[in-house]
Amino acid sequence: MSAPAVATAAEGATRIILVHGTGHGGWCWYRVATLLRAAGHRVAAPDLAASGADARRLRDAPTFEDYTRPLLDALRGLPGGERAVLVGHSFGGMSVALAAETFPEKVAAAVFVTAFLPDCANPRSHVIEKLALADWMDSVTDAEHVPASVFLGPEFRRRKLYQLSPPEDYTLSQSLARASSYYVADLRCQPPFSEARYGAARKVYVVCGQDRALVEPYQRAMVAGCPVAEVREIAGADHMAMFSAPAELAGHIADVANTYA
Template sequence: AVFLTAFMPDCDGPRTRVIEEVPVSDWMDSVVDEEHAPPSVFLGPEFVRRKLYQLTSEEDYTLCQSLARVSSYYVADQQQRPPFSAARYGAVTKVYVIAKQDLAMVEEYQRQMIAGIPVAEVREMADADHMAMLSAPEELAGHLADIANNYT
């Protein structure tokens, strides 16, 4: 499994622990609505621009905003489920790619997750924001090709 500047749960605690450790206040103008079924989240334009797409081109950011929709906030669902099992999820080879310029999941937090979970390899993208596929597509493609060649 490849985790690209992503939440990477462990097998020791609730599936949602890695999400719940990030304060909702850090989501700036985003709106979490847990009152409706299913609970939802809308990532606000300021949060998206300043913390997810800060290195992405203006054109890609504009396209992102035109496609923005409310999405499921699955935390409540995942809280009801048992932790991931060591026999299945824990046995999967994991590679983590750190986007060093990600301001939503800062490098320090990414490294904390990695420290608690065995990973086969950690790679870094020095000039990628949270949306590495837009801010550093060639570098990301190179990493993914290398990972595919090394772990298949």
């Protein structure tokens, strides 16, 4: 479907929390956050642990829950009865899933933007391990420490993630990208997300047609394995949809917030 304009926030608008992916930080949402705020939406884009401007080092966040703690704390701090629309990009989908599992009563909807979408049948690591990414190019990995880390290399980012994004946003990533982790070993040890909690969350998946990392067939395969309320599409977006199609993405997020809140 075509993206709507950035709809004005409904009265008593639900808070929108934008969750970044691996190696990035809340900074990557600046274009989308600006558009949503201009339309009256209440928006937060936290840095997860050891990401963005968060001062911790990766070794200070040894588990996936440690890494996701800033998002969990944001939900825990919502006033009684208030709910948020969570928007996860890429690996941020895993953090959104954990938040919905932990605080289902505080999640109005969970939006997955070309993101990992775990199911309720397999180990939590399944959707990450199943992705067959053949060429990490100049990315650097370290499996000797806890957690195992990855730094997404500049050529990998340029060719696989940012190929349609403005060059100034790719340049911004050159300055701000950090080593992070996919926490596969930790996630592999956890039970599947539950049908009663995460499984019950209203989910929307945003397919990005020009993603060269989480390619469209894999995005749709995840959706086939985990029922969602609706699928939306941005045909011309690369992996970094917040840069390559910010107005379209903001339009979808605003519409979801007004519909599901």
